[in-house]
Amino acid sequence: MSNWVSVCELKDITPGTGVCALHNGEQVAIFRVSANEQLYAVSNYDPFSKANVMSRGITGALGGRVMVAAPMYKQHFDLATGECLEDAEVSLKVYPVRVNAGQVELG
Amino acid sequence: MSKKRIIVVGNGMVGHNFINTLATSEYASQFEILTFSEEPRLAYDRVQLSKYFSGYTAADLALTTESEYNEKGVIFTLNDKVVGIDTHAKTITTASGRIEGYDKLVLATGSYPFVPPVPGKDQDHCLVYRTIEDLEAISASAAVSKTGVVVGGGLLGLEAANALKAAGLETHVVEFAPRLMAVQLDEGGGKLLRRKIENLGVTVHTEKNTKEIVAGEECRYRMNFADGSFLETDMILFSAGIRPQDELARKFGLELGERGGIVINDFCQTSNDDIYAIGECALWDNKIYGLVAPGYQMAKVAYNHIIGNLITHIPSELAFKGADMSTKLKLLGVDVASIGDAHGRTAGSQSYVFNDDIGEVYKRLIVSADGKKVLGAVLVGEAESYGTLLQLMLNNMDIPGNAASLILPATDGAAAVGLGVSSLPDTAQICSCFDVTKGQIQEAVRNGCHTMGALKEATQASTGCGGCAALVKQVMDAELESMGVEVNTDICEHFAYTRAQLADIVRVQGYSSFEQVLEGHGKGEYGCEICKPALGSILASFNNEYVLKDGLIGLQDTNDIFLGNMQKDGTYSIVPRIAGGEITPEKLIVLGEIARDYDLYTKITGGQRIDLFGAQLHQLPEIWKKLVDAGFETGHAYGKSLRTVKSCVGSTWCRYGVLDSVSMAIALENRYKGLRSPHKIKFAVSGCTRECAEAQSKDIGVIATEKGWNLYVCGNGGMRPRHADLFATELDDDTLIKYIDRVLMFYVRTADRLQRTSVWMENMEGGLDYLKNVVINDSLNICEELENAMTKVVGTYQCEWKTTIENPEKLKRFSQFINSDKADDNLAYVRERGQRRPATELERIELVDLNSK
Ligand code: SRM
Ligand SMILES: Cc1cc2nc3c(=O)[nH]c(=O)nc-3n(C[C@H](O)[C@H](O)[C@H](O)COP(=O)(O)OP(=O)(O)OC[C@H]3O[C@@H](n4cnc5c(N)ncnc54)[C@H](O)[C@@H]3O)c2cc1C
Ligand code: SF4
Ligand code: FES
Numbered sequence: 001m002s003n004w005v006s007v008c009e010l011k012d013i014t015p016g017t018g019v020c021a022l023h024n025g026e027q028v029a030i031f032r033v034s035a036n037e038q039l040y041a042v043s044n045y046d047p048f049s050k051a052n053v054m055s056r057g058i059t060g061a062l063g064g065r066v067m068v069a070a071p072m073y074k075q076h077f078d079l080a081t082g083e084c085l086e087d088a089e090v091s092l093k094v095y096p097v098r099v100n101a102g103q104v105e106l107g
Numbered sequence: 108m109s110k111k112r113i114i115v116v117g118n119g120m121v122g123h124n125f126i127n128t129l130a131t132s133e134y135a136s137q138f139e140i141l142t143f144s145e146e147p148r149l150a151y152d153r154v155q156l157s158k159y160f161s162g163y164t165a166a167d168l169a170l171t172t173e174s175e176y177n178e179k180g181v182i183f184t185l186n187d188k189v190v191g192i193d194t195h196a197k198t199i200t201t202a203s204g205r206i207e208g209y210d211k212l213v214l215a216t217g218s219y220p221f222v223p224p225v226p227g228k229d230q231d232h233c234l235v236y237r238t239i240e241d242l243e244a245i246s247a248s249a250a251v252s253k254t255g256v257v258v259g260g261g262l263l264g265l266e267a268a269n270a271l272k273a274a275g276l277e278t279h280v281v282e283f284a285p286r287l288m289a290v291q292l293d294e295g296g297g298k299l300l301r302r303k304i305e306n307l308g309v310t311v312h313t314e315k316n317t318k319e320i321v322a323g324e325e326c327r328y329r330m331n332f333a334d335g336s337f338l339e340t341d342m343i344l345f346s347a348g349i350r351p352q353d354e355l356a357r358k359f360g361l362e363l364g365e366r367g368g369i370v371i372n373d374f375c376q377t378s379n380d381d382i383y384a385i386g387e388c389a390l391w392d393n394k395i396y397g398l399v400a401p402g403y404q405m406a407k408v409a410y411n412h413i414i415g416n417l418i419t420h421i422p423s424e425l426a427f428k429g430a431d432m433s434t435k436l437k438l439l440g441v442d443v444a445s446i447g448d449a450h451g452r453t454a455g456s457q458s459y460v461f462n463d464d465i466g467e468v469y470k471r472l473i474v475s476a477d478g479k480k481v482l483g484a485v486l487v488g489e490a491e492s493y494g495t496l497l498q499l500m501l502n503n504m505d506i507p508g509n510a511a512s513l514i515l516p517a518t519d520g521a522a523a524v525g526l527g528v529s530s531l532p533d534t535a536q537i538c539s540c541f542d543v544t545k546g547q548i549q550e551a552v553r554n555g556c557h558t559m560g561a562l563k564e565a566t567q568a569s570t571g572c573g574g575c576a577a578l579v580k581q582v583m584d585a586e587l588e589s590m591g592v593e594v595n596t597d598i599c600e601h602f603a604y605t606r607a608q609l610a611d612i613v614r615v616q617g618y619s620s621f622e623q624v625l626e627g628h629g630k631g632e633y634g635c636e637i638c639k640p641a642l643g644s645i646l647a648s649f650n651n652e653y654v655l656k657d658g659l660i661g662l663q664d665t666n667d668i669f670l671g672n673m674q675k676d677g678t679y680s681i682v683p684r685i686a687g688g689e690i691t692p693e694k695l696i697v698l699g700e701i702a703r704d705y706d707l708y709t710k711i712t713g714g715q716r717i718d719l720f721g722a723q724l725h726q727l728p729e730i731w732k733k734l735v736d737a738g739f740e741t742g743h744a745y746g747k748s749l750r751t752v753k754s755c756v757g758s759t760w761c762r763y764g765v766l767d768s769v770s771m772a773i774a775l776e777n778r779y780k781g782l783r784s785p786h787k788i789k790f791a792v793s794g795c796t797r798e799c800a801e802a803q804s805k806d807i808g809v810i811a812t813e814k815g816w817n818l819y820v821c822g823n824g825g826m827r828p829r830h831a832d833l834f835a836t837e838l839d840d841d842t843l844i845k846y847i848d849r850v851l852m853f854y855v856r857t858a859d860r861l862q863r864t865s866v867w868m869e870n871m872e873g874g875l876d877y878l879k880n881v882v883i884n885d886s887l888n889i890c891e892e893l894e895n896a897m898t899k900v901v902g903t904y905q906c907e908w909k910t911t912i913e914n915p916e917k918l919k920r921f922s923q924f925i926n927s928d929k930a931d932d933n934l935a936y937v938r939e940r941g942q943r944r945p946a947t948e949l950e951r952i953e954l955v956d957l958n959s960k
Contacts, residue, residue, distance in 0.1 A: 007925060007926040008925045008926055012919060012925055013925075014657055014660055014661065014920075015657075015658075015661065016658075016660065016661020016662070017660055017661050017668075017920075019920070019925040020923060020924055020925065021924060021925050021926045021927075022924045022926060022927040022929060027923075027924075027931075030925075033633060034632065034633065045933075049675065049677075050948075051675065051676050051677035051933065052677055052923070052931050052933050053673070053677040056665065056668060056669065056673070057636075057665075058635075058636040058639055058640070058661070058662075058663075058664065058665075059633065059661070060601075060633045060634045060635035060636060060638075060639060061631055061632070061633035061634070061635065062600070062635055063600070064631075066633065067635075069635070069636035071665040071673060072665070072673065072675075072677075074636060076636075
């Protein structure tokens with residue numbers, strides 16, 4: 001089982017935005033897509049632009065899949081699976097994330 | 108088989124049209140085509156000639172090029188007049204002595220301006236208006252004149268008056284008849300036109316017969332009139348009508364009309380079967396047609412007849428049957444249209460008249476004795492119903508509903524009485540300039556032309572005078588609909604609306620959040636990266652709230668969300684506003700110090716300001732704090748909003764400047780900074796016509812003249828450059844700002860997402876004229892609203908960076924990590940010309956290697 005580590009408070013993530021956490025030496029983008037407690041966590045590294053910027057993308061949904069659009073060149077990534085909707089070969093690593101007593105925790 | 112030889116005398120609009128038809132036809136290879144032009148250049152668009160004065164060059168007006176003719180194998184000789192025809196030997200002789208044989212000879216010699224035989228008419232500065240050389244002479248004369256007179260108050264005369272006025276002359280029009288445009292307009296229409304034109308500062312003198320032109324006292328010349336009165340002027344432009352250029356026919360025995368013109372039959376043959384005449388030199392049924400469309404029709408008829416005669420040996424059935432002379436045009440900014448029997452000369456005809464002295468609109472509708480058919484119309488001041496009325500007349504259709512409503516203004520709520528295009532027969536001519544029928548447009552649409560651009564390219568419809576644009580679009584849309592093509596203009600899967608519709612929804616409902624719009628008018632619960640920034644921008648345009656406010660922040664696109672432009676490695680650039688490009692040495696030093704301290708790559712931008720590159724997220728607030736303390740504001744380089752107002756140095760320093768372009772640029776930049784819009788907006792202000800600020804390539808361009816500002820709109824640099832359109836002239840400061848307020852707010856309301864003003868204009872039904880009508884004449888009655896909306900934006904401006912650095916909550920986001928102060932370890936730089944830049948991938952590999960050693 002994973003060890004949950006707290007990275008910030010839920011209120012630090014404005015609904016509709018993302019933040020980046022440093023977690024075991026890796027950059028993890030955490031998104032709060034709407035005002036509830038549902039969070040998503042994927043790698044912050046954008047494989048297309050090769051820059052650590054995923055947390056700054058716009059979130060939303062396409063055909064029912066909750067996604068983030070890469071801020072640089074706008075490819076879409078499924079936030080639940082990390083899959084790139086434009087290129088099946090590419091995907092982002094997905095991290096376990098939860099809210100525990102107002103704290104955002106990565107596993 | 109040897110090739111057939113066709114010689115075309117004259118390379119004007121119609122001669123060229125004929126050559127083009129022949130040279131691009133399936134029979135082209137069987138012909139050798141020669142053409143001779145008396146003018147020093149190949150055909151150009153005479154209809155648009157006056158645009159020469161608003162900056163069009165000869166190249167812009169050209170209908171073809173020498174290389175195009177060379178490619179098509181058309182042999183042309185410029186500057187060589189045809190002076191002789193030997194009808195027996197079938198040869199022609201030119202002024203330079205060349206003799207060439209023909210199988211068929213086509214005379215397309217056009218017409219020449221009639222100059223009344225007034226003593227003194229042959230002096231310098233007594234000019235005409237027909238060729239590019241004439242216009243050059245007019246410009247040269249205007250430069251050394253203060254007052255100008257146009258002799259002739261017809262269609263061309265008024266166009267010429269416009270040109271003189273634009274050149275800054277005190278302008279007069281002298282007309283022999285009791286009213287302006289006597290051929291096309293009735294008394295009421297002529298009267299209103301006169302009033303409107305006089306309001307624009309052109310003095311009109313009717314019932315004046317010029318007796319002589321003598322030396323003046325105050326001006327160069329004095330014109331003495333038959334009634335004893337006189338007028339002083341520095342230059343005179345004759346525009347008293349045209350005469351067919353029938354010199355060759357006269358000398359070499361072809362039949363002429365009583366008052367000139369080369370007589371042709373229904374196949375455009377002259378009295379000699381091997382010689383055709385087309386265009387303005389030809390006389391058909393005792394009529395000369397002084398418009399280009401009938402000329403093109405003749406060219407087509409002559410082409411078919413020649414092919415039938417020389418190649419297929421099947422007699423052509425296409426005959427010239429006369430042409431409609433209805434016209435719609437804009438004279439000195441006034442819409443004027445004349446349709447069919449404008450004077451009500453048909454026996455038993457009756458008319459409806461609508462006269463609005465306040466709104467300055469006059470309309471007269473002439474109907475048949477039984478009241479069922481439209482016979483003619485006169486429209487002055489407003490001519491939107493031109494297309495509908497013309498089609499009703501041309502197709503002899505029954506008037507739908509109440510005839511009076513065809514000319515009455517639309518009352519609130521009720522849609523203007525239009526003509527369903529579906530009721531038109533397929534043979535209805537929609538574009539008269541290029542003789543394109545409804546059926547041809549439908550066919551092109553079925554063959555894949557689904558946009559106006561594609562349709563224009565395929566059919567040429569609406570590429571001439573443009574008068575038919577609205578109708579062409581209606582036919583296209585109706586056809587698309589009937590094909591079941593859903594013209595999907597939805598912004599994305601979450602909203603079944605265009606951006607303009609969403610803007611209306613937000614404005615009318617007074618919404619202030621994305622959630623409200625999504626709940627009321629959208630689908631799903633999240634939105635996406637298309638609709639969120641679009642609505643973010645719309646909300647900002649109308650409400651102008653702080654864009655990083657909770658609830659709005661998630662809507663902001665890549666750059667806006669951190670108020671900087673993201674660079675390729677995830678760092679940001681910083682662009683403080685330097686209004687008008689003016690900066691004090693102290694401020695320059697601050698920029699230099701900050702750039703040095705943070706090791707930011709520094710560059711002067713193409714927008715006359717300074718860009719500092721390579722700041723990391725956590726550095727942005729510190730840097731901006733220093734900038735704000737030194738008096739800088741955000742430059743919105745990241746926003747779909749006003750970017751820069753470029754300026755030239757203008758009258759304060761420049762020896763040519765006529766107005767203070769820098770002060771105006773700064774005032775404009777400060778007024779519109781922060782306005783969020785469908786795409787970015789750029790301005791420029793030049794201090795004189797030398798145009799050092801390149802204003803004519805901007806969304807809003809302002810150029811100083813001796814008499815005030817000239818306003819240009821909808822220019823673009825970038826991917827697809829577009830020359831801006833001259834929108835209004837000689838404006839004072841207040842009117843200039845008023846018009847810009849209106850244009851910009853109308854753009855904000857009606858443009859598509861990420862549509863620059865240039866494309867917006869190109870897609871606007873009715874184009875420039877329509878926009879002028881909305882903004883200058885307030886035709887939609889929304890100008891007050893537009894101005895109020897702009898006043899609100901101006902009044903609620905805030906520097907987003909100032910607000911941000913004063914708000915500790917907001918600053919939390921400006922760091923690479925929410926849980927650490929560390930920096931992004933993926934950044935790597937090399938130094939070049941004394942500054943740093945991101946390492947390339949190859950360099951990165953080498954850098955890593957070096958580090959690990
Ligand atoms: C910095 C600058 C180049 C420079 O070093 O000179 C620049 C840089 C960028 N331009 Fe530009 N443009 C810059 C002047 C221009 C100009 C010249 C001008 O404004 O006089 C033009 C042509 C004029 C025009 O827009 O009509 C220009 C036409 C474009 C276009 C094409 C727009 C079009 O309608 O075709 C784009 C792409 C777009 O907007 O979609 C673009 C986009 C961009 C972007 C935003 C590309 C991007 O998405 O990263 C660049 C990032 C800016 C940054 O990181 O700060 N830039 N760009 C100039 C900033 C001017 C300023 O002070 O704000
Ligand atoms: C300012 C202006 C505005 C106009 N606006 C409109 C409008 O809005 N709508 C409209 O429909 N029409 C308009 N017209 C009219 C339109 O331009 C003409 O109908 C059209 O140009 C006629 O074409 P054409 O080929 O018959 O004659 P032109 O275009 O005049 O061409 C004739 C050519 O033949 C040359 N030529 C003559 N004799 C000889 C010779 N012996 N040897 C060699 N070359 C010779 C002439 O130099 C000329 O180049 C306008 C005209 C002007 C001047
Ligand atoms: S546009 Fe005119 S005023 Fe401005 S710098 Fe150039 S020459 Fe001088
Ligand atoms: S009618 Fe002139 S362009 Fe169509």
